[in-house]
Amino acid sequence: MNTNGTPNEKFTFSDKEKVEKIFSTYSDKKSATLPLLHLAQSEKGYISGAVINSVADLVDCHPAVVMDCVSFYTMFYTKPHGRHIIQVCQTLSCSLNGADALVDQVADKYGIQPGETTKDDRLTLMKVECLGSCGTAPVVQINNEYHEGLSEEKFDDLLESLP
Amino acid sequence: MSVFKPVLTEYIHQKDCHTFPFYKSVGGYTALEKVLKMNPEDVTQEVKDSNLRGRGGAGFPTGVKWGFIPKETNKQIYLINNADESEPGTFKDRLLMNKAPHQMLEGMIIAAYAIGCHTSFIYIRGEFYKEYKLLEKVVAEAYENNLLGDNILGSNYNLDVVIHRGAGAYICGEETGLIESLEGKRGWPRIKPPFPAIEGYLQSPTIVNNVETLSCLPHIVNRGAGWFKAIGPEKGPGPRLFCISGCVNNPGVFEEPMGVSLKDLIFDRAGGIPDGKQLKAVFPGGSSSAILTANEAMDVMMDFEELVEKKSMLGSAGVIVMDETVNMVQACLNIARFYAHESCGQCTPCREGTAWLVKMLTRLVNGGGKPDDIDMLFEITDNIGGLIDFSKGSFGKTICPFGEAVAWPVRSFVEKFKGEFMEYLPQEKVVA
Numbered sequence: 001m002n003t004n005g006t007p008n009e010k011f012t013f014s015d016k017e018k019v020e021k022i023f024s025t026y027s028d029k030k031s032a033t034l035p036l037l038h039l040a041q042s043e044k045g046y047i048s049g050a051v052i053n054s055v056a057d058l059v060d061c062h063p064a065v066v067m068d069c070v071s072f073y074t075m076f077y078t079k080p081h082g083r084h085i086i087q088v089c090q091t092l093s094c095s096l097n098g099a100d101a102l103v104d105q106v107a108d109k110y111g112i113q114p115g116e117t118t119k120d121d122r123l124t125l126m127k128v129e130c131l132g133s134c135g136t137a138p139v140v141q142i143n144n145e146y147h148e149g150l151s152e153e154k155f156d157d158l159l160e161s162l163p
Numbered sequence: 164m165s166v167f168k169p170v171l172t173e174y175i176h177q178k179d180c181h182t183f184p185f186y187k188s189v190g191g192y193t194a195l196e197k198v199l200k201m202n203p204e205d206v207t208q209e210v211k212d213s214n215l216r217g218r219g220g221a222g223f224p225t226g227v228k229w230g231f232i233p234k235e236t237n238k239q240i241y242l243i244n245n246a247d248e249s250e251p252g253t254f255k256d257r258l259l260m261n262k263a264p265h266q267m268l269e270g271m272i273i274a275a276y277a278i279g280c281h282t283s284f285i286y287i288r289g290e291f292y293k294e295y296k297l298l299e300k301v302v303a304e305a306y307e308n309n310l311l312g313d314n315i316l317g318s319n320y321n322l323d324v325v326i327h328r329g330a331g332a333y334i335c336g337e338e339t340g341l342i343e344s345l346e347g348k349r350g351w352p353r354i355k356p357p358f359p360a361i362e363g364y365l366q367s368p369t370i371v372n373n374v375e376t377l378s379c380l381p382h383i384v385n386r387g388a389g390w391f392k393a394i395g396p397e398k399g400p401g402p403r404l405f406c407i408s409g410c411v412n413n414p415g416v417f418e419e420p421m422g423v424s425l426k427d428l429i430f431d432r433a434g435g436i437p438d439g440k441q442l443k444a445v446f447p448g449g450s451s452s453a454i455l456t457a458n459e460a461m462d463v464m465m466d467f468e469e470l471v472e473k474k475s476m477l478g479s480a481g482v483i484v485m486d487e488t489v490n491m492v493q494a495c496l497n498i499a500r501f502y503a504h505e506s507c508g509q510c511t512p513c514r515e516g517t518a519w520l521v522k523m524l525t526r527l528v529n530g531g532g533k534p535d536d537i538d539m540l541f542e543i544t545d546n547i548g549g550l551i552d553f554s555k556g557s558f559g560k561t562i563c564p565f566g567e568a569v570a571w572p573v574r575s576f577v578e579k580f581k582g583e584f585m586e587y588l589p590q591e592k593v594v595a
Contacts, residue, residue, distance in 0.1 A: 025325050026325070027239075027282070027365075028346070028365055030346055030347035030348075031327075031345060031346055031347050032347065033347030033348075034327070034328065034329070034330055034344065034345075034347060035327070035328070037330070038289075038328055038330070059347065065348075068348075068349060069347060069348055069349055071349075072332060072349035072350065072507075073289070073329075073330035073331045073332050073349075074330070074331035074332065075289045075290070075330040075331035076330055076331075090497075091251045091450075091497065091498075091501050092251055092252070092409065092446075092450065092483055092494060092497050092498060092501075093251065093252060093408035093409050093414075093483055095497050096409050096410055096485070096489065096494075097409075129251075129333070129501050129504050129505060130249060130250075130251040130333075130450075130501065131290055132248045132249055132253065132254050132257055132288065132290070132291070133254050133257065134251065134252050134253070134254050134406065134408035134409075134414070134481070134483070135254050135406060135407070135408050135414040135415045135416060136414070137408060137414070141290060144292035144293070145292070145293070146290075146293070
């Protein structure tokens with residue numbers, strides 16, 4: 001059922017304490033699903049088939065149920081991506097303030113289209129919907145961090161500064 | 164008009180305003196001390212008397228919502244703080260979490276006490292990672308200071324707060340979608356009734372309140388329902404955080420009394436439109452509200468009732484300003500694309516309809532318009548979200564209000580700027 005790996009492949013969480021802490025927080029096992037997926041993604045970088053199998057074991061359900069959940073949320077990635085995920089907000093307030101040009105800027109500079117990763121695995125470009133920071137448009141999220149009120153120059157400096 | 168002094172954002176420009184010592188120094192947690200000596204029913208009554216209405220978008224009276232919790236239940240009662248802010252044009256809850264997180268937490272403890280809840284959740288939007296890390300600290304500080312945990316401030320009241328991250332889904336701001344998500348599932352809204360107050364998280368009574376709504380509570384407790392009710396229109400009073408973005412000189416969050424004029428918000432607080440351009444259209448309450456033309460916008464008060472009369476809504480008070488250079492067909496496509504992306508896929512009219520809208524509008528923009536496209540756009544919006552005739556109350560083609568949330572704005576674009584859409588149709592038909 002899952003797209004990344006064999007049915008028996010398992011993922012081992014490196015931080016066992018965090019897993020235990022998650023379970024101690026919820027009286028209901030299944031409610032731990034999203035927190036476990038976040039944790040797994042922070043360790044592995046994406047949600048593999050092995051992660052799905054292991055989370056299913058932990059919360060006591062069929063892997064298909066976890067896959068169903070994973071596929072619903074935009075923040076869970078089911079394949080590897082670049083070290084820096086450049087997420088350019090494209091919803092109205094950002095679009096009115098030059099977001100489209102930021103997408104073109106990355107595309108021109110690195111030769112990648114939205115959804116693509118540079119050959120050196122440094123950057124992945126994504127167009128995303130409203131990031132909830134419309135007052136400081138245009139906004140770009142890179143991994144967990146927001147970068148607000150970007151001009152082309154500021155964005156260029158930012159892109160250059162990424163390791 | 165007397166000068167309004169901000170309530171929720173009074174201290175946000177001060178250094179360290181997010182810290183526990185700062186919040187304590189300006190009277191923080193005194194409302195909680197007071198509440199813990201009251202009967203929970205009296206707290207609920209005070210909030211009912213204040214006429215506080217939800218700040219998330221629907222505007223339901225908060226105290227009335229609490230009152231739906233069954234009086235006698237042997238189930239756990241849950242409170243969920245809806246911090247899943249994702250309505251386009253809205254960015255006030257993020258500000259409150261960054262600058263006044265203890266005010267929000269005090270509000271949560273007050274609400275939880277009033278409804279008899281001992282386990283409470285903050286469901287925070289997954290993208291808000293910085294805010295999530297900050298809230299972890301804030302909650303830890305509260306435990307250290309006996310504001311959470313057992314026997315809070317020497318009372319016999321116990322409360323735990325769990326911070327739960329979403330993972331990128333607009334629909335999880337809808338309260339039953341949020342509850343499903345919290346239970347570890349895709350965020351598909353539930354059919355109501357039963358309402359969450361009867362059967363919510365884990366089939367138990369659950370109240371879902373927005374960040375800004377909860378942040379109002381310490382002030383209502385400290386200054387009284389009468390004080391709150393006297394700010395702005397009686398049926399929907401209080402301070403309100405208006406978010407202004409789009410084509411304005413000074414975008415941002417502005418706290419004003421309910422009922423402030425939209426004209427003042429745009430041309431005074433937000434500094435008007437850059438380069439002396441003319442106003443064209445405005446979303447008054449997030450992208451789910453019907454747009455107002457410049458004329459309509461110049462003559463409207465930001466009040467629940469008045470915006471309903473204007474066939475729009477106050478919603479989340481996210482004001483998006485469009486100037487004369489904005490192409491209305493492109494803007495409409497932008498919004499339609501948002502909804503097509505965020506449709507949860509549960510109900511056919513919404514799942515299919517939003518995709519059709521994007522297809523049609525993209526075709527229009529790319530020069531492939533067909534003569535009956537405008538009628539078709541109306542037909543699709545009607546099929547997703549009713550006929551938008553408030554007098555007939557024609558709602559309810561989808562399980563949750565997302566259907567209306569896409570139909571209203573898209574239809575308002577086409578109705579109010581029909582000429583611009585006509586320009587994309589084959590020329591001979593325009594003449595006919």
